[in-house]
Amino acid sequence: MKRASVAALLVLIAIPLLAAMAELPPHGSSETPAYTHVSERYLQRGAQEAGAENIVTDVILNYRGFDTNGEVTVIFTSVVAVAAILLLRDEERTSQERSSTPVSPVLLFIVRTMAPFIALFGMYVILFGHLSPGGGFQGGTILGALVIVSTVVLGPDVAHRMVPAPARPWLQAAAPLTFVTVGLAGLAVTGHYLGFPSGDEWGWVGTLMLVVIEIGIGVGGGTIMASIFWMMEEER
Amino acid sequence: MIEALWTNLDYAASVVLFSIGLYCVITRNNLIKKFMGLNIMETAVFAFIVALGVVEGGDAPIMGADASPPFTNPIPQALILTGIVVAVSTTAIALSLIIRVYRQTGTIEADELREME
Numbered sequence: 251m252k253r254a255s256v257a258a259l260l261v262l263i264a265i266p267l268l269a270a271m272a273e274l275p276p277h278g279s280s281e282t283p284a285y286t287h288v289s290e291r292y293l294q295r296g297a298q299e300a301g302a303e304n305i306v307t308d309v310i311l312n313y314r315g316f317d318t319n320g321e322v323t324v325i326f327t328s329v330v331a332v333a334a335i336l337l338l339r340d341e342e343r344t345s346q347e348r349s350s351t352p353v354s355p356v357l358l359f360i361v362r363t364m365a366p367f368i369a370l371f372g373m374y375v376i377l378f379g380h381l382s383p384g385g386g387f388q389g390g391t392i393l394g395a396l397v398i399v400s401t402v403v404l405g406p407d408v409a410h411r412m413v414p415a416p417a418r419p420w421l422q423a424a425a426p427l428t429f430v431t432v433g434l435a436g437l438a439v440t441g442h443y444l445g446f447p448s449g450d451e452w453g454w455v456g457t458l459m460l461v462v463i464e465i466g467i468g469v470g471g472g473t474i475m476a477s478i479f480w481m482m483e484e485e486r
Numbered sequence: 487m488i489e490a491l492w493t494n495l496d497y498a499a500s501v502v503l504f505s506i507g508l509y510c511v512i513t514r515n516n517l518i519k520k521f522m523g524l525n526i527m528e529t530a531v532f533a534f535i536v537a538l539g540v541v542e543g544g545d546a547p548i549m550g551a552d553a554s555p556p557f558t559n560p561i562p563q564a565l566i567l568t569g570i571v572v573a574v575s576t577t578a579i580a581l582s583l584i585i586r587v588y589r590q591t592g593t594i595e596a597d598e599l600r601e602m603e
Contacts, residue, residue: 321572
């Protein structure tokens, strides 16, 4: 009975959605309204106007920079919220022994060997986000994954050394902080918050500001990933 | 309508994925599984919007020296990058709330939690 009613509900929801999908312009068409207005201009002039050859980076950091500024605040808020939910304890917790299953030597060897390359790749993705696919969020996720893998395989003590405790709060807030700093620098240079200088003479300043934001987002995002994992991992 | 759906198969696939996610949210009893269903629904929406930006034969929108049109639409990709990051943030908060619920009550089954009141 319950199963049948759920199936009926799903069909009821899916039919209008499918009907709407059938009305949309054909998939892959270059004549859709979504493609012929704003994005056409971005594609034609983005590289000169916004300071990065990767138009996605231009849209994220320049054309819709305010949106991304709010977004980095959202991820910082999420790490604060997770800390507030998990670290405020009502009762005193007895310190539990960590489960000490020995790690396979194969796994240890692979992680130790790959770690420098993963870190290098993460930094490459961050620093070349304006020239190639990638950017701060993607590279930051790679760096965060590296710290998480190290926590699982090499143990928390090794991983905690990768992000020194005194610097941790600053690194968690790195993304909003660099964003606001660069935004204010743009205010000083061009007269607009998050204004990036463009043109032949000053274009490199705009690109430099984009790279600085990317680094801030990458470092901040990676640290936030790792911190959230650590807070949840302590619950075991 | 069926013919139009066949050309828009990518969009139809995201509707199916959305329904699978909704099914998980409604029928699963475990809070983590419910939330996984929500994540599947999010993924369906992301896949749909990214598919909207696909252009037949289009390259990645990167203006290198040897780049030539057509390019795919950069705006859906940028929007979904934002969306994914926000989805990660909400997932982190939801999972920590579930951990907290488990610590307080000892269960994350929805029906047992309902009986507890």
